[in-house]
Amino acid sequence: MPIDFDQLLLTLVDETQENLADMDVALLTIDPDKPDIEKINQIFRIAHTIKGNSALFKLSSLKELMHTIETFLDEVRKGTKIIEKKQIELLLKISDGIRVILTQLQNKKTLNETLISDLKSSFEKSLQPSFETNLPSIKQKMEKRIQHSFLGWHISIRPKQNLFRNNLDIIPALKMLAEEVEFQNIDIIDRDLPPFETFDPLICYIGWEIDIIGDITKRRLLDILTWIIDEKDLVLTKITKEEITSATKPEIVAAQDIKRETPNTVRISTQKIDSLMNSVGELIIIESMLKQAIQKIDLKNIRVLDEPLNLLDSQFRYLQETVLRIRMVPIAFAINRFPRMVFEISNQIGKQVDFVIQGDQTEIDKNLIEKMTDPLLHIIRNAIDHGIESPEIREKIGKNKTGSLQFVAYQEKNNIIIEIKDDGPGIDPKKIKAKAIEKGLLDQNNHMTNEELYQFIFKPGFSTAETVTEYSGRGVGLDVVEKNIRSLGGTVQVHSILGKGTTFTLKLPLTLAIMESQLIRVQDQTFIIPLLNIIEMTTASDNISFENGKSYYLYKDQKIPIISLEKALHKIDESQNLKEKIIILVQTNYGIQALSCDELLIQQSIVIKTLEDNFCKIPGIIGATILGDGKIGLILDVNELVEIYHQPDICPAEVLQFFSRKFAFPHSEGEAKESYPKFSSEEISYELLCFALGNNEYAINMHDVQEINLSKDATKLPFTPPYLTGVINLRGSIIPVVDLRLFFNVKIPKSRERGIFIITKLEYKEKRKIIALVVDAITDTQSINRLDICPIPKAAQLLLRHYIQGLVYINERIITLLKVQRLVESAK
Amino acid sequence: MDLNMELEQASEKIVIHCEKKIDKDTVIDQQRLLFQALQYKKPIIIVGSALITLDTAGLQLLINFCKALTALEIPWKWENASTVLQEYAGLFGAETLLQLPKLEKP
Numbered sequence: 001m002p003i004d005f006d007q008l009l010l011t012l013v014d015e016t017q018e019n020l021a022d023m024d025v026a027l028l029t030i031d032p033d034k035p036d037i038e039k040i041n042q043i044f045r046i047a048h049t050i051k052g053n054s055a056l057f058k059l060s061s062l063k064e065l066m067h068t069i070e071t072f073l074d075e076v077r078k079g080t081k082i083i084e085k086k087q088i089e090l091l092l093k094i095s096d097g098i099r100v101i102l103t104q105l106q107n108k109k110t111l112n113e114t115l116i117s118d119l120k121s122s123f124e125k126s127l128q129p130s131f132e133t134n135l136p137s138i139k140q141k142m143e144k145r146i147q148h149s150f151l152g153w154h155i156s157i158r159p160k161q162n163l164f165r166n167n168l169d170i171i172p173a174l175k176m177l178a179e180e181v182e183f184q185n186i187d188i189i190d191r192d193l194p195p196f197e198t199f200d201p202l203i204c205y206i207g208w209e210i211d212i213i214g215d216i217t218k219r220r221l222l223d224i225l226t227w228i229i230d231e232k233d234l235v236l237t238k239i240t241k242e243e244i245t246s247a248t249k250p251e252i253v254a255a256q257d258i259k260r261e262t263p264n265t266v267r268i269s270t271q272k273i274d275s276l277m278n279s280v281g282e283l284i285i286i287e288s289m290l291k292q293a294i295q296k297i298d299l300k301n302i303r304v305l306d307e308p309l310n311l312l313d314s315q316f317r318y319l320q321e322t323v324l325r326i327r328m329v330p331i332a333f334a335i336n337r338f339p340r341m342v343f344e345i346s347n348q349i350g351k352q353v354d355f356v357i358q359g360d361q362t363e364i365d366k367n368l369i370e371k372m373t374d375p376l377l378h379i380i381r382n383a384i385d386h387g388i389e390s391p392e393i394r395e396k397i398g399k400n401k402t403g404s405l406q407f408v409a410y411q412e413k414n415n416i417i418i419e420i421k422d423d424g425p426g427i428d429p430k431k432i433k434a435k436a437i438e439k440g441l442l443d444q445n446n447h448m449t450n451e452e453l454y455q456f457i458f459k460p461g462f463s464t465a466e467t468v469t470e471y472s473g474r475g476v477g478l479d480v481v482e483k484n485i486r487s488l489g490g491t492v493q494v495h496s497i498l499g500k501g502t503t504f505t506l507k508l509p510l511t512l513a514i515m516e517s518q519l520i521r522v523q524d525q526t527f528i529i530p531l532l533n534i535i536e537m538t539t540a541s542d543n544i545s546f547e548n549g550k551s552y553y554l555y556k557d558q559k560i561p562i563i564s565l566e567k568a569l570h571k572i573d574e575s576q577n578l579k580e581k582i583i584i585l586v587q588t589n590y591g592i593q594a595l596s597c598d599e600l601l602i603q604q605s606i607v608i609k610t611l612e613d614n615f616c617k618i619p620g621i622i623g624a625t626i627l628g629d630g631k632i633g634l635i636l637d638v639n640e641l642v643e644i645y646h647q648p649d650i651c652p653a654e655v656l657q658f659f660s661r662k663f664a665f666p667h668s669e670g671e672a673k674e675s676y677p678k679f680s681s682e683e684i685s686y687e688l689l690c691f692a693l694g695n696n697e698y699a700i701n702m703h704d705v706q707e708i709n710l711s712k713d714a715t716k717l718p719f720t721p722p723y724l725t726g727v728i729n730l731r732g733s734i735i736p737v738v739d740l741r742l743f744f745n746v747k748i749p750k751s752r753e754r755g756i757f758i759i760t761k762l763e764y765k766e767k768r769k770i771i772a773l774v775v776d777a778i779t780d781t782q783s784i785n786r787l788d789i790c791p792i793p794k795a796a797q798l799l800l801r802h803y804i805q806g807l808v809y810i811n812e813r814i815i816t817l818l819k820v821q822r823l824v825e826s827a828k
Numbered sequence: 829m830d831l832n833m834e835l836e837q838a839s840e841k842i843v844i845h846c847e848k849k850i851d852k853d854t855v856i857d858q859q860r861l862l863f864q865a866l867q868y869k870k871p872i873i874i875v876g877s878a879l880i881t882l883d884t885a886g887l888q889l890l891i892n893f894c895k896a897l898t899a900l901e902i903p904w905k906w907e908n909a910s911t912v913l914q915e916y917a918g919l920f921g922a923e924t925l926l927q928l929p930k931l932e933k934p
Contacts, residue, residue, distance in 0.1 A: 164852045169883045171920065178919055186921035188891065196896035197863055201855035201889050208921065 181214030281607035288628030850886030
């Protein structure tokens with residue numbers, strides 16, 4: 001079976017990353033004066049594994065570096081060399097260097113071999129024998145240290161009789177063991193061998209008794225031996241010098257009683273999981289479609305469907321939970337390099353920080369982990385830099401010289417709560433208020449609670465830091481942090497006590513894939529609000545007031561500003577009939593806000609689909625879902641809606657960049673030169689799909705066409721140009737729809753208003769996007785040679801000539817050949 | 829691969845030449861031949877110079893054969909044991925059972 005090297009590389013990269021994280025933790029906790037042999041062994045094994053893997057991928061410089069490290073660590077554990085702080089620091093740097101190489105490998109980029117060879121030279125330099133005069137005393141220390149401790153193992157092996165018939169052989173396992181430790185004594189146990197004439201040579205009758213000397217853990221022994229021998233066929237007995245000298249009976253630890261530290265996990269590619277999740281999502285949609293269809297049926301015995309539907313429902317929930325579990329990983333994966341980072345930053349800025357992690361086994365969706373690592377890192381950097389005082393100041397004010405930084409994670413219902421707490425000076429709300437007034441963000445007479453004031457630190461450019469360091473202080477970090485957390489459907493709150501410390505509390509959904517939500521109707525469109533954000537839902541009735549052109553909802557003696565979703569999303573002013581609306585009170589980063597809509601629909605779990613697979617981010621929208629009727633519901637980002645509500649109606653730059661309309665006149669010099677169509681040298685013949693736009697005929701390369709569909713109503717997107725009529729559901733994928741008639745300003749005939757969809761596959765920023773183009777009708781398919789394509793006449797006044805590849809003349813028809821890829825090229 | 833057997837008439841010895849491989853694929857046939865050699869009740873010389881592949885099944889076969897020779901009080905010795913045979917015997921504790929000379933450790 002051929003080896004899939006890409007898959008192997010992926011697996012090895014993942015494995016190496018985990019090993020490097022373990023190595024970092026071990027390095028950070030080694031005391032050079034009293035090195036823990038277990039940790040040295042652990043780092044030795046990691047170096048050995050990386051050496052083996054680098055040989056597999058012909059990374060000779062990395063292999064040599066690992067060999068140098070292995071040799072050094074072997075000397076350390078034998079007591080012939082010591083490990084110093086400089087080697088520990090270099091090993092940490094080497095760990096970083098390997099990560100760089102792994103990223104380059106994964107992205108198929110040119111490897112920076114110089115980086116590795118430089119690190120190797122630095123490491124070898126650090127091993128100069130200046131300290132070897134200390135060897136005798138070090139060796140004595142080492143010998144003394146192991147005098148009263150563990151020496152080795154006695155191993156009893158009694159393999160099963162069917163060992164040979166199972167195509168197993170013990171000799172390779174014993175050879176591997178002999179490479180790692182010294183066999184002090186080895187005896188073959190042959191007492192069970194029957195007489196030669198009657199013995200079956202394919203039955204295993206022999207065993208072994210082995211004494212090994214060496215620092216090897218139970219786990220390592222089992223790793224080596226149990227790939228051939230069953231654990232139940234092994235007995236491991238510790239040998240210690242103390243026990244031997246005192247002649248007490250050594251402790252016998254049967255292999256089956258030893259708890260294996262390595263969990264029984266399997267690596268699953270996230271692609272497979274995503275496919276599985278898509279299937280689960282489709283099943284949920286089908287279920288709700290079934291429910292809707294049944295509601296329309298008028299049968300006498302309709303209640304018989306209750307039970308199967310209930311069973312279907314519980315099965316789906318079970319399947320949903322099971323699949324989610326596969327994707328859940330401990331948050332430790334995101335934060336395993338944080339101790340290292342805290343160590344380095346605090347060293348570099350001369351602070352002492354005690355970093356404690358609690359709840360690192362709290363599980364969270366793997367996709368969420370990848371996206372939240374950076375925001376968490378930034379908050380921690382900020383805390384060390386500005387949240388914790390220097391040791392001198394701390395001592396002066398009666399605090400412990402070492403500051404405390406805690407990372408606490410726990411699950412609360414369907415959310416993960418992360419608290420990052422420091423015991424620094426806290427945030428002065430007066431300074432925040434003064435800065436906010438200075439920046440024009442706050443009126444002097446405006447009264448806000450401290451929690452509301454702290455939210456200003458997430459504004460772009462807002463920083464009360466007296467000094468700017470390389471880590472923080474410019475006010476460009478926390479706003480990005482807040483934006484990132486929000487894009488994940490989460491919130492971030494700050495609580496601080498002056499003189500005592502600050503706590504950042506992040507609340508995130510456990511998974512990005514499925515969300516508990518409230519469906520609402522705004523005009524004729526269904527939108528979704530995450531239940532996570534909702535405080536209360538009520539009718540507006542008489543609790544509305546108007547002041548200075550703004551409307552407010554009275555809630556517990558507070559005037560809450562109302563955001564009209566009709567106005568925000570459909571640009572309709574509804575202030576006249578606001579009292580008939582439904583009010584939804586939501587918690588945002590700007591405090592409680594009131595959203596008004598036309599109707600409350602059901603609450604349900606929804607499968608979140610991103611718009612960015614085939615389009616780009618839309619302001620105020622987190623993503624979308626496919627509803628029971630097959631239509632698309634847009635999921636609202638309540639925080640972003642608050643921000644953009646009062647902004648003028650502009651189309652976001654990202655959307656315009658995606659579908660850029662480039663205008664050019666033929667009489668400009670540059671255009672004249674470009675009037676000849678350009679071809680790739682490989683394209684000799686074309687298959688064309690011809691279609692009508694108004695009175696003219698156009699064509700696109702069949703290569704860019706995925707399929708042709710009857711058109712259907714698209715779900716309108718806010719903040720998009722008119723030619724982008726919305727998004728549709730194409731077999732579970734959400735794809736944008738561009739009406740080429742509107743794009744090219746072609747009059748749409750009434751009889752062909754709906755048009756036909758040509759589903760195209762285009763490349764945008766190195767990713768494949770599926771986009772639906774609306775045309776009047778499909779006319780023809782044609783095969784042509786590239787020589788058949790004529791340039792556009794120079795005199796032709798075509799505003800959108802940028803998209804035209806040339807003209808083709810077939811049977812007295814003039815067909816304009818479009819370069820449809822140019823629809824999505826970013827505007828320069 | 830079968831073992832070759834040679835009967836030296838002059839000195840009334842049996843000479844057994846081991847071929848390259850003694851492992852689970854060959855042990856059944858080899859056991860039959862070795863058993864035949866035992867029936868002669870004559871001194872046996874085992875030539876092991878060609879042996880390069882030996883697994884646990886092969887090691888077990890040789891150990892049981894040597895035990896049988898000792899039990900039947902048939903004089904026997906090894907001649908030119910291959911490096912692999914000597915190394916394995918030393919590493920896996922079979923030197924005494926096979927009566928191979930001890931390898932000097934490097």
